[in-house]
Amino acid sequence: MKDFTEITLCPEALDHSKTEFCNPVFEGEEPQAAPSTEHLPDEDRTSSASPRDGLGRQLWGQAGWRYRTDCKFTWLCVALMSAILLFLIALLLGIVIHQLTSPRPPGAPAAALPAHGAAAITTAPIQRDPPAPKTAATPTQSWLPTAGTAAPACGGTLWGPEGSFSSPNYPGPYPPDALCIWRIEVGPGLAIQLKMETFSVEGTASCLFDRVELYEEQGAGGMGPAPARGGPSRFCGNVAPPTFNTNSNHLRVTFVSDSSVGAPGFSARYRAVAPSEKSCAWDEHFCDQGLCLHLGFVCDGFHDCTDKSDEANCSLKHKECGGPLTALEGHFSTPSHPQPYPHQQLCLWQISVPVGHVIDLHFHNFSLESHEDCSFDFVEVHDSAGTGAASLMGRFCGHQLPPTLTSSRHVMTVLFVADEGVADNGFFATYQAHNATEKTCSPAEFSCGNGECQALESVCDGWHDCPDGTDELNCTGVSYPAFGSVCEPVDVEMCLGLGYNATSFPNIWLAIPDQEGAAEVLQDYQTLMELACYQHLRLLICSLFVPKCTPDGGVLQPCRAVCLAAELRCQQSLGLLGILWPINCNILPDSNDPVECFQP
Secondary structure, three states: OOOOOOOEEOHHHHHHOOOOEEOHHHHOOOOOOOOOOOOOOHHHHHHHHOHHHHHHHHHHHHHHHHOOOOHHHHHHHHHHHHHHHHHHHHHHHHHHHHHHHOOOOOOOOOOOOOOOHHHOOOOOOEEOOOOOOOOOOOOOHHHOOOOOOOOOOOOEEEOOOEEEEEOOOOOOOOOOOOEEEEEEEOOOOOEEEEEEEEEEEOOOOOOOOOEEEEEEEOOOOOOOOOOOOOOOEEEOEOOOOOOEEOOOOEEEEEEEOOOOOOOOEEEEEEEEEOHHHOOOOOOEEEEOOOEEEEHHHOOOOOOOOOOOHHHOOOHHHHOOOOEEEOOOEEEEEOOOOOOOOOOOEEEEEEEEOOOOEEEEEEEEEEEOOOOOOOOOOEEEEEOOOOOOHHHEEEEEOOOOOOOOEEOOOOEEEEEEEEOOOOOOOEEEEEEEEEEOOOOOOOOOEEEOOOOOEEEHHHOOOOOOOOOOOHHHOOOOOOOOOOOOOOOEEOOOHHHOOOOOOEEOOOEOOOOEOOHHHHHHHHOOHHHHOOOOOHHHHHHHHHHHHOOEEOOOOOEEOEOHHHHHHHHHHHHHHHHHOOOOOOOOHHHOOOOOOOOOOEOO
16 A cells, blocks of 8 residues: 655646645556656666657646645635634533522422412421422423512421411412412320411312311320311312311321412411310300301201200291381391391392382392392392292392392382301391382283282282282182192102102202202101101101192191201110211291191
């Protein structure tokens, strides 16, 4: 192999007044330079001047011109590559500086931060748990921390005699897909009292979407077993949970949010108390040595306390609901106003002033459970002594004051209905009568004794269309029609053969829309068929869930005596099964009149 490391100076390039270095590789198999004749033998000197050698040198001279280096283009390439290299170095330095100055991501190791806002413990340090595992959905960018914003605190272990915490970002909307767990622990022999100061969490009645759960954990030094609360207590909505007193020194608080709508969240505080120092807020009912109830659950017909103190002395309280009002001016309100009204209320106020007057009705401090169709808690005002659809002036709920309502005659009826769900503060109303020309009935209408107008076809039709029954007075030979749309035959199998065969729905006392819904609820009671007192229990339960319908379209509650008889015979048997007697008999009518209540 030839050695191409030597550089050969081409003399042919001198003719162009320019020094040039030629690459010997272009010479092919020709020698790089003619050897000096001084070193060659005599017989070889003639070969250096051969025609073949002269042709090779001529071709190499032409190739040297064609492939010589362009120095201007080379310097241009070097300058361009240098500029690109400088740009890349500057870009790399920018990325490094940005990483050094940007905040840590939410999951990166960092020093423990106190909870946002009120979440910091006031008297004791907080030992934070590792970050809670993320749920399947990834939080959206809108709530991720940016430069200068600390990541929201979520969960941890809270020690010490008192402290506070809140939902992430409080009082701003909490993030989606959050899972926060706080574990509260106080000293042995003490209990924990937790109070929600503010509370606004998206949710429905079952709290399936966003929720706060309180679960009492049995810890060392607890005061016996935890109270039977049926598992974790779950809360949502805009009504703050009542004060929560534990029996042990450990409490777990869990906050969960879904991937959709957010809300301001909550703030809570806790403190360690001795077992004898448990208490409730001024607007709550204290029972069972530490259980707190909203006043709406007091005297609602259901025993929420094991000691039954929530349903004691309720007779006088329920007499405040409804009744006749005959003065020229007066006032009335929901039970317990301005405190929350009890659950399952049916109050009817009948305002009647002298003939020749009309009535102005004003509502004050109006606050009922909100619903688009006012199907849960509501107030109806009727321009008559009855509650027929034709006389309805309006149905109202929510928190907006109804307008001033003026009757067209000297009578007016106000109906208040509350279901078993959320209880609000209710209303306070005043009325005043003043002289005016009353509306009179047209020739095509019948004038009831109380001034209400009814169609002439309703006279002597077998139904009491007038509240005072004057449309059915002095009627002879009337054939009463079969049950129509108001009363309907009893179809629930459990309630057949009880002395009545007609009922009416919806059941406004228990918020049951139809007989199918009642039958579904009553399935649980059929498991008690083996009890000796089952027939008494069946009579009471059916007359509550599938009430008797009267010929005028009304329904009758069971008499108090029916409830007391069933309680006397069944309470002991149910107690052996671990079931508390579920009904407060004092809220039922204390009468034996078949017009007022039902009994066989």
